[in-house]
Structure formats: C-alpha cells, structure tokens
Amino acid sequence: MIQFDAVHKRFPNGTTAVHDLTLDMPEGGVTVLVGSSGCGKTTTLRMINRMVDPTSGTIKVGGKDVTRQDAADLRRSIGYVIQQSGLFPHRTVLDNIATVPLLLGHGRRKARARAAELLETVGLTAEAGKRYPHQLSGGQQQRVGVARALAADPPVLLMDEPFGAVDPVVRTQLQDELLRLQKELNKTIVFVTHDIDEAVRLGDRIAVFRTGGHLVQCAPPAELLARPADDFVADFLGAERGLKLLSLKTLADVPQAPAPEGGAWNLVLDAQRKPLHWAPKDQRDTELPVRPLKDSDSLLSALDESVASPTGLVARVDAAGALTGVTSRDDIHEHAGRAHTEARVVAA
Numbered sequence: 001m002i003q004f005d006a007v008h009k010r011f012p013n014g015t016t017a018v019h020d021l022t023l024d025m026p027e028g029g030v031t032v033l034v035g036s037s038g039c040g041k042t043t044t045l046r047m048i049n050r051m052v053d054p055t056s057g058t059i060k061v062g063g064k065d066v067t068r069q070d071a072a073d074l075r076r077s078i079g080y081v082i083q084q085s086g087l088f089p090h091r092t093v094l095d096n097i098a099t100v101p102l103l104l105g106h107g108r109r110k111a112r113a114r115a116a117e118l119l120e121t122v123g124l125t126a127e128a129g130k131r132y133p134h135q136l137s138g139g140q141q142q143r144v145g146v147a148r149a150l151a152a153d154p155p156v157l158l159m160d161e162p163f164g165a166v167d168p169v170v171r172t173q174l175q176d177e178l179l180r181l182q183k184e185l186n187k188t189i190v191f192v193t194h195d196i197d198e199a200v201r202l203g204d205r206i207a208v209f210r211t212g213g214h215l216v217q218c219a220p221p222a223e224l225l226a227r228p229a230d231d232f233v234a235d236f237l238g239a240e241r242g243l244k245l246l247s248l249k250t251l252a253d254v255p256q257a258p259a260p261e262g263g264a265w266n267l268v269l270d271a272q273r274k275p276l277h278w279a280p281k282d283q284r285d286t287e288l289p290v291r292p293l294k295d296s297d298s299l300l301s302a303l304d305e306s307v308a309s310p311t312g313l314v315a316r317v318d319a320a321g322a323l324t325g326v327t328s329r330d331d332i333h334e335h336a337g338r339a340h341t342e343a344r345v346v347a348a
C-alpha cells in the first residue's frame, strides 16, 4: 500500500534524516516506526503526506507516486494524528471533526452528522461534541484527534506519537480503542512511537531505525523479539525481550484441570462460581487475592499470576467470569518455552 524505494532525505542544513530507505507498509496493517530520538521517524511519516519531500527516491501510496499528486489533495486523503491533538481551539469538538468533510464539499448538515457518528465511534458522548477542546481531558482530546483524522474515511492513517502525552492508564485505553477500531476499519496505519511496549502491542510490523535515518530491521513483533538483527535492535527491545514475547501469546491453548480441593489453600467461589480469593487451611495465614484470567489473556499475565498465587495455580474463567478450571505454573512455563521455540523457527 505504501512503498518507500531508496528514499533519502537531506535537509538544507546538511542533516541526513532518512538514509536510503526501502520499506513496504502493507495494506490494512499497522506498521510501527521506532528508534532513538532524531532517527528520522517523523520525517519518514511526513514524507508520506508530503509535509516533507524526499531528496531522492520514490514513495508510492496505492501505487501512485506521492510527488506527482497535489499536496493538499493528498493530505485530505490521508488521516494525520499528532501528539498535541492539533485541534482548532475556537471551534467546538463537533466542528473540529466536521472540518475535513466540509473541505471535501459535503454540506454542513452531512458533515456534522458524520462528525456526530465519529464521536460515538471513538467513545465520546454527544455532550462532549458541544465543548471546546480545552474543556476535555488530554485522553479525550486524543480521541477527537483520531475522530477528525477518520472523518474523510481515508484508507491511510498516519499517527505521530498520538498517545505520548497521556498517563499510562489512559494510554492503554486508547491503545485498546485503536485495536478495536482497526478490527472494524482495517486502515493502513503508520504509527510512530518511542515506547517499545506500545509498538509490540499495536504493530503488525515494527520498523526499527537508528540515528542517521538507517532502517535496521522490519519484522512482525514476535520475530523481532525472537531474532533481533543485531545488538542495537536487541538493546532497543530491552532486557525483558523474552517476557515481551509472552505478551503476544494467549492462554487459549494451555490446558486446564478442575480446581483441587482440600489442600493448604482452597479457591473460594461465589454463587455464580466467580473466584473470590484463596483461603488458607491454616487459620494463622490470611486469605490472598486471586486474579482470574480468560483465554484471551496473555501468557505473560498468566506467568505473573502463577508467581503471585500461593498454589502456583492460575484460575481460568469464561466470558461471564465463572471458573472453568485451573492451570499450573509448570504448564504455563512449558507453553512459554514453546512460544519462544516457535517464534525462533518462524523467524529462521
């Protein structure tokens, strides 16, 4: 969908921001650009919508060379979300979202109806639409930024550190929302971040850059984590690479057994069979919390819970939260090891 072919960008002051970049960003996928500060991620992104033009090489979107298209037309067909949401302060949230449909020649009523629809899509109320940007929280403003970028229903969405300025809890929520939206909308997304966990969570492919605008490796997250191309990539991914890989695998295939009874610790359930806590047989101990997991939870969460659990057992529940069985620490370890072997084999 987006193809960089031998792209070079040198600014007039002599800085080479992007060096000989050849990279395909597949249609309907999320390509995440990561790397240390100043390695050319933003410049790469901005060359796609011609906010920056390459010094040499070609960039094609949907098979068409971007430099042969009118920059304003191109930008209207590509959604763009930045860290400081970039909203117009003196327009209401609804009018901010309606801006692009209006520019595209939709009538005012149609543009506003589309904006109202998008407010809901990104999880905001109609009441929020009547406010001005400064009357919203940072996380809400980012949602408006995403809604505005989606307003013209562009096939391509460029996102430059969109969730960089919000706290970790809101950031996780926004990531969840983006994953949910992407399942429905299937856009081709290019996403810049400094945060490797965010990259692993959101990316179908991750492109790692090093200073001077050199692309070092581009691969699906599991492959990158299992086989970093060199020490630079390995260092960038961090010391807990093995655990990060487990965040990509779910518990679905890990066997479970009925919860044992009569041991030193027993799992206490409520009337709906929802796990409440671990109760000790020995009255001198206190009860301990249980964090039940669903099939869709990750092996990393399972490992974490198995370490915290007094029995080493993880309580498994169905969508309604009722107990389906328990899984042992040994089974989780075995599957964790298997996940690593599989990732290495796939990458080889």
Ligand SMILES: Nc1ncnc2c1ncn2[C@@H]1O[C@H](COP(=O)(O)OP(=O)(O)OP(=O)(O)O)[C@@H](O)[C@H]1O
Residues within 6 Å of the ligand: 011, 012, 013, 015, 016, 017, 035, 036, 037, 038, 039, 040, 041, 042, 043, 044, 194
């Ligand atoms: N307009 C410009 N003129 C001159 N140099 C520039 C210009 N824009 C960016 N640069 C330089 O190009 C290099 C790459 O910048 P870019 O913003 O693409 O990096 P980045 O990886 O997005 O950085 P960060 O993670 O800090 O946002 C940097 O050395 C930067 O200083």
